[in-house]
Amino acid sequence: MMMHNLSVAALIKGLKNKDFSSVELTQHYLNRINKSKLNAFISVTENLALAQANEADLKIAKGDNTPLTGIPYAHKDIFCTKGVKTSAGSKMLDSFISPYDATLSHKFNSENMVMLGKTNMDEFAMGSSNENSYYGPVKNPWNLKKIPGGSSGGSAAAVASRIAPFATGTDTGGSIRQPASLCGITGLKPTYGRVSRYGMIAYASSLDQAGPMTQTAEDAAIVLNAMAGFDNKDSTSAAKETPDYTNQLTNSLDGLKIGLPKEFFSSGLDEGVEKVVMHAIKEYESMGAKIQEVSLPNSMHAIPTYYIVAPCECSSNLSRFDGVRYGYRCEDPKDLDDLYLRSRSEGFGKEVKRRIMIGAYALSAGYYDAYYLKAQKVRQLISEDFKKAFQSVDVIMGPVAPTPAFDLGSVKDPVSMYLADIYTLSVNLAGLPGMSIPAGFSKELPVGLQLIGNHWSEELLLNTAHQFQLKTDWHTSSPIEL
Protein backbone atom coordinates (compact mmCIF):
# COMPACT_ATOMS: atom_id res chain seq x y z
CA MET A 1 0.00 0.00 0.00
CA MET A 2 1.11 3.56 -0.70
CA MET A 3 0.58 4.71 2.87
CA HIS A 4 3.06 7.52 2.40
CA ASN A 5 0.81 9.32 -0.08
CA LEU A 6 -1.94 9.60 2.52
CA SER A 7 -2.56 12.87 4.30
CA VAL A 8 -2.50 13.02 8.10
CA ALA A 9 -6.30 13.14 8.03
CA ALA A 10 -6.34 9.88 6.04
CA LEU A 11 -3.71 8.27 8.28
CA ILE A 12 -5.84 9.08 11.33
CA LYS A 13 -8.76 7.23 9.66
CA GLY A 14 -6.49 4.33 8.71
CA LEU A 15 -5.28 3.92 12.29
CA LYS A 16 -8.84 4.14 13.56
CA ASN A 17 -10.09 1.51 11.08
CA LYS A 18 -7.09 -0.73 11.87
CA ASP A 19 -5.97 -0.67 8.22
CA PHE A 20 -2.48 -0.53 9.69
CA SER A 21 -0.88 -0.13 13.10
CA SER A 22 1.31 2.75 14.19
CA VAL A 23 4.31 0.37 14.22
CA GLU A 24 3.63 -0.66 10.59
CA LEU A 25 3.19 2.96 9.59
CA THR A 26 6.34 4.04 11.41
CA GLN A 27 8.40 1.21 9.91
CA HIS A 28 7.15 2.15 6.45
CA TYR A 29 8.36 5.73 6.86
CA LEU A 30 11.66 4.64 8.43
CA ASN A 31 12.26 2.41 5.38
CA ARG A 32 11.64 5.36 3.10
CA ILE A 33 13.93 7.60 5.16
CA ASN A 34 16.69 4.97 4.89
CA LYS A 35 16.37 5.04 1.10
CA SER A 36 16.29 8.82 0.93
CA LYS A 37 19.19 10.71 -0.70
CA LEU A 38 18.01 14.20 0.21
CA ASN A 39 19.95 14.71 3.47
CA ALA A 40 16.68 15.88 5.00
CA PHE A 41 17.47 14.48 8.45
CA ILE A 42 20.29 15.30 10.85
CA SER A 43 19.26 12.44 13.18
CA VAL A 44 16.94 9.53 12.51
CA THR A 45 15.60 8.24 15.83
CA GLU A 46 14.64 4.77 14.67
CA ASN A 47 14.59 2.94 18.02
CA LEU A 48 12.79 5.72 19.81
CA ALA A 49 10.24 5.95 16.98
CA LEU A 50 9.45 2.23 17.09
CA ALA A 51 9.15 2.32 20.89
CA GLN A 52 6.81 5.32 20.69
CA ALA A 53 4.77 3.60 17.95
CA ASN A 54 4.48 0.48 20.06
CA GLU A 55 3.22 2.51 23.00
CA ALA A 56 0.80 4.35 20.72
CA ASP A 57 -0.63 1.05 19.48
CA LEU A 58 -1.20 -0.04 23.10
CA LYS A 59 -2.95 3.26 23.86
CA ILE A 60 -5.12 2.94 20.76
CA ALA A 61 -6.05 -0.65 21.70
CA LYS A 62 -7.17 0.61 25.12
CA GLY A 63 -9.06 3.52 23.60
CA ASP A 64 -6.83 5.88 25.59
CA ASN A 65 -5.80 7.97 22.59
CA THR A 66 -6.21 11.30 20.80
CA PRO A 67 -6.68 11.59 17.00
CA LEU A 68 -2.92 12.16 16.49
CA THR A 69 -1.80 9.23 18.66
CA GLY A 70 0.50 6.99 16.61
CA ILE A 71 1.00 9.50 13.77
CA PRO A 72 4.69 9.82 12.81
CA TYR A 73 6.29 13.20 12.18
CA ALA A 74 9.66 14.84 11.53
CA HIS A 75 10.82 17.44 14.05
CA LYS A 76 12.96 20.40 13.00
CA ASP A 77 16.29 20.11 14.81
CA ILE A 78 15.70 23.46 16.51
CA PHE A 79 13.25 22.01 19.06
CA CYS A 80 14.80 20.60 22.21
CA THR A 81 14.09 16.88 22.62
CA LYS A 82 15.10 15.33 25.93
CA GLY A 83 17.80 12.68 25.50
CA VAL A 84 18.07 13.31 21.75
CA LYS A 85 20.70 15.41 19.99
CA THR A 86 19.42 18.92 19.22
CA SER A 87 21.94 20.63 16.95
CA ALA A 88 20.14 23.60 15.33
CA GLY A 89 22.24 22.69 12.28
CA SER A 90 25.39 23.95 14.03
CA LYS A 91 28.76 22.51 14.95
CA MET A 92 28.28 24.51 18.16
CA LEU A 93 25.56 22.06 19.26
CA ASP A 94 26.81 18.94 17.47
CA SER A 95 27.31 17.22 20.83
CA PHE A 96 24.30 18.75 22.57
CA ILE A 97 21.90 16.18 23.98
CA SER A 98 19.04 18.26 25.30
CA PRO A 99 18.36 17.77 29.02
CA TYR A 100 14.73 18.89 28.60
CA ASP A 101 11.82 18.92 26.15
CA ALA A 102 10.55 21.98 24.30
CA THR A 103 6.87 22.62 25.08
CA LEU A 104 6.07 21.52 21.53
CA SER A 105 7.99 18.25 21.97
CA HIS A 106 6.21 17.72 25.28
CA LYS A 107 2.79 18.34 23.70
CA PHE A 108 3.47 15.85 20.89
CA ASN A 109 4.77 13.26 23.37
CA SER A 110 1.73 13.62 25.56
CA GLU A 111 -0.46 12.74 22.55
CA ASN A 112 1.80 9.72 21.87
CA MET A 113 2.84 10.95 18.46
CA VAL A 114 5.88 9.26 16.90
CA MET A 115 9.06 11.25 16.20
CA LEU A 116 10.91 9.80 13.18
CA GLY A 117 13.91 12.09 13.60
CA LYS A 118 15.24 15.63 13.57
CA THR A 119 15.35 17.52 10.29
CA ASN A 120 18.18 19.42 8.67
CA MET A 121 18.12 23.21 8.65
CA ASP A 122 20.21 26.31 8.08
CA GLU A 123 22.45 26.86 11.10
CA PHE A 124 20.38 28.47 13.88
CA ALA A 125 17.64 29.01 11.25
CA MET A 126 19.71 31.66 9.46
CA GLY A 127 19.39 31.12 5.75
CA SER A 128 17.04 30.77 2.81
CA SER A 129 18.57 27.78 1.02
CA ASN A 130 19.57 25.23 3.69
CA GLU A 131 23.14 25.61 2.46
CA ASN A 132 24.23 27.04 5.82
CA SER A 133 23.86 23.73 7.66
CA TYR A 134 26.92 22.19 9.35
CA TYR A 135 25.51 18.87 8.12
CA GLY A 136 25.51 19.83 4.46
CA PRO A 137 22.73 21.11 2.23
CA VAL A 138 19.38 19.38 1.70
CA LYS A 139 18.41 18.57 -1.88
CA ASN A 140 15.11 19.56 -3.42
CA PRO A 141 13.20 16.34 -4.19
CA TRP A 142 11.81 17.85 -7.42
CA ASN A 143 15.31 18.36 -8.77
CA LEU A 144 18.35 17.17 -6.84
CA LYS A 145 20.48 20.03 -8.19
CA LYS A 146 18.22 22.63 -6.59
CA ILE A 147 17.95 24.04 -3.08
CA PRO A 148 14.88 23.11 -1.00
CA GLY A 149 14.65 26.58 0.52
CA GLY A 150 15.34 27.41 4.12
CA SER A 151 15.70 27.49 6.90
CA SER A 152 13.21 24.60 7.40
CA GLY A 153 14.57 22.91 4.25
CA GLY A 154 14.85 19.41 5.72
CA SER A 155 11.26 19.53 6.99
CA ALA A 156 9.94 20.72 3.61
CA ALA A 157 11.92 18.14 1.62
CA ALA A 158 10.79 15.35 3.99
CA VAL A 159 7.10 16.16 3.61
CA ALA A 160 7.37 16.75 -0.16
CA SER A 161 9.13 13.43 -0.74
CA ARG A 162 6.63 11.66 1.53
CA ILE A 163 9.27 10.36 3.91
CA ALA A 164 7.32 11.96 6.76
CA PRO A 165 3.55 12.63 6.94
CA PHE A 166 4.16 16.08 8.37
CA ALA A 167 6.96 18.11 9.91
CA THR A 168 7.44 20.99 12.28
CA GLY A 169 9.07 24.19 11.10
CA THR A 170 9.95 27.62 12.41
CA ASP A 171 9.58 30.90 10.56
CA THR A 172 11.54 34.04 11.49
CA GLY A 173 11.56 35.69 8.07
CA GLY A 174 9.94 33.08 5.82
CA SER A 175 11.56 29.83 6.96
CA ILE A 176 8.32 27.81 6.82
CA ARG A 177 6.62 29.50 3.85
CA GLN A 178 9.58 29.76 1.46
CA PRO A 179 10.73 26.10 1.65
CA ALA A 180 7.06 25.01 1.57
CA SER A 181 6.69 26.98 -1.66
CA LEU A 182 9.91 25.69 -3.20
CA CYS A 183 9.13 22.04 -2.32
CA GLY A 184 5.40 22.16 -3.15
CA ILE A 185 3.85 21.59 0.27
CA THR A 186 1.54 23.47 2.63
CA GLY A 187 3.19 25.56 5.35
CA LEU A 188 1.66 27.78 8.00
CA LYS A 189 3.36 30.43 10.10
CA PRO A 190 0.89 31.29 12.85
CA THR A 191 0.43 34.66 14.52
CA TYR A 192 3.37 35.57 16.77
CA GLY A 193 2.61 34.19 20.24
CA ARG A 194 0.26 31.43 19.05
CA VAL A 195 2.71 28.51 19.49
CA SER A 196 5.05 28.31 22.46
CA ARG A 197 8.70 29.19 21.84
CA TYR A 198 9.87 27.43 25.03
CA GLY A 199 12.69 25.06 24.12
CA MET A 200 12.80 26.30 20.53
CA ILE A 201 16.37 27.51 20.09
CA ALA A 202 16.11 31.27 19.68
CA TYR A 203 17.29 33.19 16.63
CA ALA A 204 15.30 36.45 16.75
CA SER A 205 12.88 36.37 19.66
CA SER A 206 10.42 39.02 18.48
CA LEU A 207 10.00 37.25 15.11
CA ASP A 208 10.43 33.47 15.66
CA GLN A 209 7.27 31.39 15.42
CA ALA A 210 6.71 27.65 14.97
CA GLY A 211 4.15 26.09 12.66
CA PRO A 212 3.09 22.96 10.76
CA MET A 213 4.44 21.81 7.37
CA THR A 214 2.01 19.38 5.77
CA GLN A 215 0.60 18.03 2.51
CA THR A 216 -2.75 19.79 2.93
CA ALA A 217 -4.42 22.72 4.68
CA GLU A 218 -6.70 20.28 6.51
CA ASP A 219 -3.59 18.57 7.92
CA ALA A 220 -2.16 21.96 8.91
CA ALA A 221 -5.36 22.60 10.88
CA ILE A 222 -5.20 19.20 12.58
CA VAL A 223 -1.53 19.66 13.51
CA LEU A 224 -1.97 23.29 14.61
CA ASN A 225 -4.58 22.02 17.06
CA ALA A 226 -1.81 20.01 18.71
CA MET A 227 0.73 22.86 18.58
CA ALA A 228 -1.15 26.02 19.56
CA GLY A 229 -1.96 27.33 22.98
CA PHE A 230 -0.86 29.46 25.87
CA ASP A 231 2.30 28.39 27.66
CA ASN A 232 3.29 29.79 31.01
CA LYS A 233 6.92 28.91 30.26
CA ASP A 234 7.07 31.33 27.32
CA SER A 235 6.73 34.96 28.37
CA THR A 236 5.71 35.95 24.83
CA SER A 237 3.00 33.30 24.54
CA ALA A 238 -0.42 34.84 24.03
CA ALA A 239 -3.00 34.22 26.75
CA LYS A 240 -5.71 33.69 24.18
CA GLU A 241 -8.15 30.88 23.64
CA THR A 242 -7.37 28.39 20.91
CA PRO A 243 -10.23 27.40 18.61
CA ASP A 244 -10.56 24.01 16.91
CA TYR A 245 -8.81 24.93 13.68
CA THR A 246 -10.70 22.30 11.67
CA ASN A 247 -14.08 23.92 12.42
CA GLN A 248 -14.18 26.58 9.72
CA LEU A 249 -12.53 24.66 6.87
CA THR A 250 -15.75 24.06 4.93
CA ASN A 251 -17.02 27.67 4.95
CA SER A 252 -17.84 29.11 1.54
CA LEU A 253 -15.52 31.79 0.17
CA ASP A 254 -18.37 33.60 -1.56
CA GLY A 255 -17.80 37.33 -0.98
CA LEU A 256 -14.33 36.88 0.53
CA LYS A 257 -12.33 40.05 -0.06
CA ILE A 258 -8.81 39.32 -1.33
CA GLY A 259 -6.20 42.06 -1.56
CA LEU A 260 -3.27 41.96 -3.97
CA PRO A 261 -0.46 44.30 -2.84
CA LYS A 262 0.69 46.12 -5.95
CA GLU A 263 4.24 46.22 -4.57
CA PHE A 264 4.38 42.39 -4.69
CA PHE A 265 3.84 42.33 -8.45
CA SER A 266 6.48 44.81 -9.53
CA SER A 267 9.91 44.23 -11.04
CA GLY A 268 11.98 41.32 -9.78
CA LEU A 269 9.12 38.81 -9.85
CA ASP A 270 9.80 35.85 -12.14
CA GLU A 271 7.28 35.64 -15.00
CA GLY A 272 6.56 31.96 -14.42
CA VAL A 273 5.87 32.56 -10.72
CA GLU A 274 3.60 35.52 -11.49
CA LYS A 275 1.63 33.40 -13.95
CA VAL A 276 1.04 30.66 -11.37
CA VAL A 277 0.00 33.20 -8.72
CA MET A 278 -2.41 35.02 -11.05
CA HIS A 279 -3.90 31.72 -12.16
CA ALA A 280 -4.56 30.82 -8.51
CA ILE A 281 -6.19 34.22 -7.93
CA LYS A 282 -8.52 33.50 -10.90
CA GLU A 283 -9.46 30.23 -9.21
CA TYR A 284 -10.46 32.20 -6.10
CA GLU A 285 -12.48 34.57 -8.23
CA SER A 286 -14.40 31.62 -9.65
CA MET A 287 -15.23 30.61 -6.05
CA GLY A 288 -16.92 33.97 -5.50
CA ALA A 289 -14.06 35.92 -3.94
CA LYS A 290 -13.73 39.62 -4.73
CA ILE A 291 -10.26 40.71 -5.79
CA GLN A 292 -8.94 44.23 -5.19
CA GLU A 293 -5.61 45.99 -5.23
CA VAL A 294 -4.08 47.10 -1.93
CA SER A 295 -0.87 48.96 -1.18
CA LEU A 296 1.83 48.10 1.35
CA PRO A 297 4.24 50.96 0.52
CA ASN A 298 6.66 50.25 3.38
CA SER A 299 6.89 46.52 2.73
CA MET A 300 9.62 47.31 0.23
CA HIS A 301 11.77 48.39 3.18
CA ALA A 302 11.31 45.01 4.87
CA ILE A 303 14.75 43.75 3.83
CA PRO A 304 16.89 46.41 5.55
CA THR A 305 14.48 46.50 8.50
CA TYR A 306 14.58 42.74 9.02
CA TYR A 307 18.32 42.48 8.45
CA ILE A 308 18.85 44.95 11.30
CA VAL A 309 16.22 43.73 13.77
CA ALA A 310 16.93 40.00 13.36
CA PRO A 311 20.76 40.23 13.60
CA CYS A 312 20.47 42.51 16.65
CA GLU A 313 18.30 39.96 18.42
CA CYS A 314 20.53 37.14 17.20
CA SER A 315 23.73 38.75 18.46
CA SER A 316 22.10 38.99 21.87
CA ASN A 317 20.54 35.49 21.83
CA LEU A 318 23.67 33.75 20.59
CA SER A 319 25.89 35.32 23.22
CA ARG A 320 24.82 32.37 25.40
CA PHE A 321 27.08 30.07 23.36
CA ASP A 322 30.30 30.66 25.22
CA GLY A 323 31.81 27.17 25.45
CA VAL A 324 31.35 27.04 29.22
CA ARG A 325 28.16 25.19 30.19
CA TYR A 326 27.25 23.22 27.09
CA GLY A 327 28.01 23.03 23.39
CA TYR A 328 31.33 23.23 21.60
CA ARG A 329 34.53 24.14 23.44
CA CYS A 330 37.86 24.71 21.71
CA GLU A 331 40.91 22.57 22.58
CA ASP A 332 43.33 23.83 25.25
CA PRO A 333 42.13 27.42 25.78
CA LYS A 334 44.98 29.47 27.21
CA ASP A 335 42.70 31.87 29.09
CA LEU A 336 39.00 32.72 29.37
CA ASP A 337 39.05 35.20 26.50
CA ASP A 338 40.74 32.64 24.27
CA LEU A 339 38.09 30.09 25.29
CA TYR A 340 35.26 32.42 24.27
CA LEU A 341 36.95 33.58 21.07
CA ARG A 342 37.99 30.22 19.72
CA SER A 343 34.93 28.26 20.87
CA ARG A 344 32.65 30.75 19.10
CA SER A 345 34.85 31.20 16.03
CA GLU A 346 35.28 27.45 15.52
CA GLY A 347 31.71 26.55 16.54
CA PHE A 348 29.72 29.00 14.41
CA GLY A 349 29.47 28.97 10.62
CA LYS A 350 30.02 31.93 8.30
CA GLU A 351 26.47 33.26 7.99
CA VAL A 352 25.85 33.06 11.73
CA LYS A 353 29.05 35.01 12.42
CA ARG A 354 28.06 37.57 9.81
CA ARG A 355 24.69 38.18 11.44
CA ILE A 356 26.14 38.30 14.94
CA MET A 357 28.60 40.95 13.75
CA ILE A 358 25.94 43.06 12.04
CA GLY A 359 23.90 42.91 15.24
CA ALA A 360 26.86 43.74 17.46
CA TYR A 361 27.64 46.73 15.26
CA ALA A 362 24.05 47.98 14.96
CA LEU A 363 23.61 47.83 18.74
CA SER A 364 26.95 49.40 19.61
CA ALA A 365 27.29 52.84 21.14
CA GLY A 366 26.83 55.60 18.58
CA TYR A 367 25.09 53.43 15.99
CA TYR A 368 22.04 52.26 17.94
CA ASP A 369 19.83 55.18 16.88
CA ALA A 370 20.85 55.09 13.25
CA TYR A 371 20.25 51.37 12.85
CA TYR A 372 18.25 49.58 15.53
CA LEU A 373 15.92 52.38 16.57
CA LYS A 374 15.39 53.46 12.96
CA ALA A 375 14.56 49.87 11.97
CA GLN A 376 12.08 49.53 14.84
CA LYS A 377 10.31 52.67 13.64
CA VAL A 378 10.11 51.42 10.07
CA ARG A 379 8.83 48.13 11.49
CA GLN A 380 5.94 50.11 12.96
CA LEU A 381 5.22 51.64 9.54
CA ILE A 382 5.25 48.20 7.89
CA SER A 383 2.81 46.95 10.50
CA GLU A 384 0.53 49.98 10.03
CA ASP A 385 0.38 49.34 6.27
CA PHE A 386 -1.08 45.91 6.96
CA LYS A 387 -3.51 47.35 9.50
CA LYS A 388 -4.80 49.74 6.86
CA ALA A 389 -5.04 47.03 4.20
CA PHE A 390 -7.02 44.73 6.50
CA GLN A 391 -9.65 47.44 6.92
CA SER A 392 -10.73 46.76 3.34
CA VAL A 393 -9.78 43.10 2.70
CA ASP A 394 -9.96 39.76 4.56
CA VAL A 395 -6.91 38.02 3.13
CA ILE A 396 -3.86 39.32 1.27
CA MET A 397 -2.36 37.14 -1.46
CA GLY A 398 0.81 37.19 -3.49
CA PRO A 399 3.96 35.26 -4.30
CA VAL A 400 6.09 33.63 -1.56
CA ALA A 401 9.45 33.91 -3.31
CA PRO A 402 10.48 35.83 -6.44
CA THR A 403 11.68 32.68 -8.26
CA PRO A 404 11.29 28.90 -8.06
CA ALA A 405 14.11 26.92 -6.38
CA PHE A 406 17.56 27.95 -7.64
CA ASP A 407 20.66 25.79 -8.17
CA LEU A 408 22.65 24.59 -5.15
CA GLY A 409 25.76 26.75 -4.79
CA SER A 410 24.60 29.35 -7.31
CA VAL A 411 23.99 32.28 -4.94
CA LYS A 412 27.27 33.10 -3.23
CA ASP A 413 26.79 36.67 -2.18
CA PRO A 414 24.83 37.26 1.06
CA VAL A 415 23.00 40.34 -0.20
CA SER A 416 21.53 38.49 -3.20
CA MET A 417 20.37 35.76 -0.84
CA TYR A 418 18.70 38.33 1.47
CA LEU A 419 16.88 39.98 -1.45
CA ALA A 420 15.00 36.75 -2.17
CA ASP A 421 13.19 37.11 1.19
CA ILE A 422 11.33 40.22 0.00
CA TYR A 423 7.75 38.82 0.13
CA THR A 424 7.94 36.98 3.43
CA LEU A 425 9.81 39.26 5.86
CA SER A 426 7.12 41.90 6.40
CA VAL A 427 4.70 39.26 7.72
CA ASN A 428 7.10 38.40 10.57
CA LEU A 429 7.86 42.04 11.28
CA ALA A 430 4.12 42.66 11.73
CA GLY A 431 3.59 39.39 13.67
CA LEU A 432 0.90 38.22 11.24
CA PRO A 433 -0.02 34.67 10.22
CA GLY A 434 0.97 33.58 6.72
CA MET A 435 0.72 30.46 4.60
CA SER A 436 2.16 28.96 1.47
CA ILE A 437 0.05 26.52 -0.52
CA PRO A 438 1.00 24.64 -3.70
CA ALA A 439 -0.40 26.58 -6.66
CA GLY A 440 1.34 25.17 -9.72
CA PHE A 441 4.68 24.74 -11.43
CA SER A 442 7.16 26.90 -13.29
CA LYS A 443 10.00 25.20 -15.19
CA GLU A 444 8.95 21.88 -13.60
CA LEU A 445 9.47 23.28 -10.10
CA PRO A 446 6.69 23.91 -7.57
CA VAL A 447 5.43 27.43 -6.88
CA GLY A 448 3.49 28.43 -3.79
CA LEU A 449 0.80 31.03 -3.28
CA GLN A 450 1.17 33.17 -0.17
CA LEU A 451 -1.87 33.88 2.00
CA ILE A 452 -1.53 36.57 4.67
CA GLY A 453 -4.18 37.17 7.31
CA ASN A 454 -4.80 39.60 10.13
CA HIS A 455 -3.61 38.70 13.65
CA TRP A 456 -5.29 35.51 14.97
CA SER A 457 -6.99 34.74 11.64
CA GLU A 458 -5.50 31.25 11.23
CA GLU A 459 -8.99 29.77 10.89
CA LEU A 460 -9.80 32.01 7.93
CA LEU A 461 -6.42 31.30 6.29
CA LEU A 462 -6.88 27.54 6.69
CA ASN A 463 -10.43 27.79 5.35
CA THR A 464 -9.22 29.84 2.37
CA ALA A 465 -6.42 27.34 1.68
CA HIS A 466 -8.65 24.27 2.13
CA GLN A 467 -11.27 25.54 -0.32
CA PHE A 468 -8.54 26.04 -2.94
CA GLN A 469 -7.32 22.49 -2.37
CA LEU A 470 -10.85 21.14 -2.89
CA LYS A 471 -10.80 22.70 -6.37
CA THR A 472 -7.18 21.98 -7.35
CA ASP A 473 -4.80 19.04 -7.05
CA TRP A 474 -1.39 20.75 -6.90
CA HIS A 475 -1.04 19.65 -3.27
CA THR A 476 -1.39 15.98 -4.23
CA SER A 477 1.49 15.91 -6.72
CA SER A 478 4.68 14.53 -5.27
CA PRO A 479 8.17 14.14 -6.72
CA ILE A 480 9.65 10.80 -7.80
CA GLU A 481 12.87 11.32 -5.85
CA LEU A 482 13.16 10.53 -2.18
Next chain:
Amino acid sequence: MSLDKKQVKEIAYLARLSIEDVELEQSTSELNNILSLMDDLNEIDTGDVEPMAHPLHMSQRLRDDEVTEENLAEEFQAIAPKIGKSHFLVPTVIE
Protein backbone atom coordinates in the same frame (compact mmCIF):
# COMPACT_ATOMS: atom_id res chain seq x y z
CA MET B 1 28.56 54.50 6.60
CA SER B 2 31.38 52.24 5.59
CA LEU B 3 33.60 50.06 7.75
CA ASP B 4 37.35 49.63 7.42
CA LYS B 5 39.25 46.47 8.28
CA LYS B 6 40.27 47.71 11.70
CA GLN B 7 36.65 48.40 12.64
CA VAL B 8 35.58 44.96 11.42
CA LYS B 9 38.19 43.38 13.68
CA GLU B 10 36.92 45.45 16.60
CA ILE B 11 33.30 44.49 15.98
CA ALA B 12 34.29 40.85 15.74
CA TYR B 13 36.04 41.13 19.09
CA LEU B 14 32.99 42.84 20.64
CA ALA B 15 31.03 39.70 19.73
CA ARG B 16 33.94 37.48 20.84
CA LEU B 17 34.61 36.25 17.33
CA SER B 18 38.00 36.27 15.69
CA ILE B 19 38.60 36.88 12.02
CA GLU B 20 41.68 35.46 10.34
CA ASP B 21 43.67 38.04 8.37
CA VAL B 22 43.09 36.11 5.15
CA GLU B 23 39.32 36.44 5.58
CA LEU B 24 39.37 40.08 6.64
CA GLU B 25 39.25 41.62 3.17
CA GLN B 26 36.23 39.58 2.11
CA SER B 27 34.41 39.97 5.44
CA THR B 28 34.84 43.73 5.31
CA SER B 29 33.44 44.00 1.81
CA GLU B 30 30.53 41.65 2.59
CA LEU B 31 29.60 43.61 5.71
CA ASN B 32 29.81 46.89 3.80
CA ASN B 33 27.57 45.52 1.07
CA ILE B 34 25.03 44.50 3.69
CA LEU B 35 25.26 47.87 5.45
CA SER B 36 24.70 49.66 2.15
CA LEU B 37 21.32 47.90 1.97
CA MET B 38 20.45 49.67 5.21
CA ASP B 39 21.01 53.13 3.70
CA ASP B 40 17.58 52.72 2.16
CA LEU B 41 16.07 53.40 5.59
CA ASN B 42 17.54 56.91 5.75
CA GLU B 43 15.12 58.01 3.05
CA ILE B 44 12.08 57.22 5.16
CA ASP B 45 10.57 59.94 7.31
CA THR B 46 10.00 58.33 10.69
CA GLY B 47 9.51 61.68 12.51
CA ASP B 48 7.37 60.82 15.55
CA VAL B 49 6.77 57.14 14.83
CA GLU B 50 6.92 54.98 17.96
CA PRO B 51 9.57 52.25 17.69
CA MET B 52 7.97 48.80 17.56
CA ALA B 53 9.60 46.34 19.93
CA HIS B 54 6.88 43.71 20.06
CA PRO B 55 4.69 42.59 17.17
CA LEU B 56 1.57 42.51 19.35
CA HIS B 57 2.51 45.51 21.52
CA MET B 58 2.27 43.26 24.55
CA SER B 59 4.00 44.08 27.78
CA GLN B 60 5.98 41.63 29.83
CA ARG B 61 3.71 39.27 31.72
CA LEU B 62 4.57 38.90 35.39
CA ARG B 63 4.02 35.83 37.54
CA ASP B 64 3.93 35.08 41.24
CA ASP B 65 7.34 34.79 42.83
CA GLU B 66 7.44 31.08 43.47
CA VAL B 67 9.85 28.30 42.60
CA THR B 68 8.88 26.67 39.30
CA GLU B 69 12.17 25.16 38.16
CA GLU B 70 13.31 21.76 39.33
CA ASN B 71 16.91 21.22 40.33
CA LEU B 72 18.47 19.66 37.24
CA ALA B 73 22.09 20.33 38.18
CA GLU B 74 23.19 16.78 37.38
CA GLU B 75 21.53 16.73 33.96
CA PHE B 76 23.01 20.12 33.11
CA GLN B 77 26.49 19.15 34.27
CA ALA B 78 26.31 15.92 32.28
CA ILE B 79 26.40 17.89 29.01
CA ALA B 80 29.03 20.45 30.03
CA PRO B 81 32.45 20.46 28.33
CA LYS B 82 34.32 20.47 31.65
CA ILE B 83 33.03 20.36 35.20
CA GLY B 84 34.23 20.36 38.78
CA LYS B 85 32.25 19.09 41.75
CA SER B 86 29.45 21.62 41.66
CA HIS B 87 30.68 24.05 39.07
CA PHE B 88 31.66 24.50 35.42
CA LEU B 89 35.41 24.66 34.84
CA VAL B 90 37.10 27.40 32.81
CA PRO B 91 40.78 28.41 32.52
CA THR B 92 42.14 30.28 35.53
CA VAL B 93 40.74 33.80 35.69
CA ILE B 94 42.43 35.06 38.87
CA GLU B 95 45.92 33.88 39.74
